[in-house]
Amino acid sequence: MKQEAPAAPSGTLDALLAAQRDACQREPYPPWETRARHLRTLNELLLENRDALANAINTDFGQRAKAEVMLAEFVLLKQEIDAALAHGRRWMKPQRRRTGKWLRPARAKVVPQPLGVVGIVSPWNYPLLLAAGPLVGALAAGNRAMLKVSELTPRTSALLEALIGGAFARDHVAVVNGDASVGAAFAALPFDHLLFTGSTRVGRDVMLAAAANLTPVTLELGGKSPAIVGGRARFDYAVDSLIAGKTLNAGQTCIAPDYVLLPRGSENAFIARARRRVAQLYPDFAHNRDYTSIVSERHYARLVRLADEARDAGAQLHPLADSDAAARRFAPTLVTNAPAHVALMQEEIFGPLLPLVPYDTLDDALRYVNARPRPLALYLYADDSATVERVTRETVAGGMAINETLMHVACEGLPFGGVGASGMGAYHGYDGFVTFSQMKPVFVQSRFNARNLVAPPYGRLFDALVSAMMKF
Known part of the structure; x- marks a missing residue:
């Protein structure tokens, strides 16, 4: 039976934000040693509890292999933490900037400063990576953080709340569980920065809520990420690579290829190669434990509707294995001749359906991509x-x-970030540090300067000086 995430009252959220703001005021600029200690605490928490977290994710999905979780979530998180620990002290240092010759001998610099309290809204498809990943950047930049985790992975979310609660003071890092109403209240809080990962539709609502407080946002959305197979590409390699990317987490990945543009006439070769590749990746598909289940019955039913609508409109479905509705195992399925108006070709798929779209020239392929909203990824x-x-x-x-x-x-x-309908802003590594910092510009005037030369009353000397400036 599905476990319902408890709802967090809005007053609780307000109080939590207030507590974190008070903590920021007590320590507005944590030294690197403090930030590094927090990053190491997060690293130890993840490593020591990796089995329990992987088991929770597997249970929430119905089937998700521990090996895939380790690769796609833990390895990337450890790399993010290791990079912050290796380079964070340098990231914190003020950066010298040019003043321009007319302001010499003044000096200029940019000072990275913690923003304060960061809000992070994470999705269900990578419930650990997309919650803890942004947290790494927020902690490296010296911030406090509140995380709203997904109610669609209740066991993972509950475990993460317990683990974070046991390792961090609640006025430093806090995990919030709850349904969509809690998510809406969370997004409406006056954070110093809000990062949301999820659908474009919900992203619009999040941005609207944040606008009421002029909260700056980073939106990691999705869209239809294209793959283009060039006319002289290593064809078999391209097919193998695309199938590997599309089947990871059963296509429940925001940067999974959403359709393939390939030279006209190569569709059958693509299908045949893809069928062989799926058999290699997931032998004995019906009993294979490496292939991930669709996260919920609702999401499985949506994929069925996408496929059925396309088929009824004239598309051909090419399943590469046998699906199992009872286990929510939706087999990788290629689609040809799908009309442009069907939902499969309009919405982000977020599953193992992959339309093949033939093109005649590279110009045609580029026009096809550029006629659509800008994607999160392009291959x-x-x-x-x-x-x-x-x-x-x-x-x-x-x-x-x-x-x-x-x-x-x-x-x-x-x-890592989107553009247009696929999002705005970016994070990971140094870029995450910058996203969660106020890169404060600081101008330092010299004791001896020419400021009075450009002050009223204006006269000949001023005119001569401005004339000289304009000549350069």
């Missing part, structure tokens, strides 16, 4: 530099990977 399979250069320059996406799927999110030095 290109090509080895010739001309194609890589064109696609890189002539498309706009939150992130891009060439000859790979998903892995850009694991790259330590790259920011």
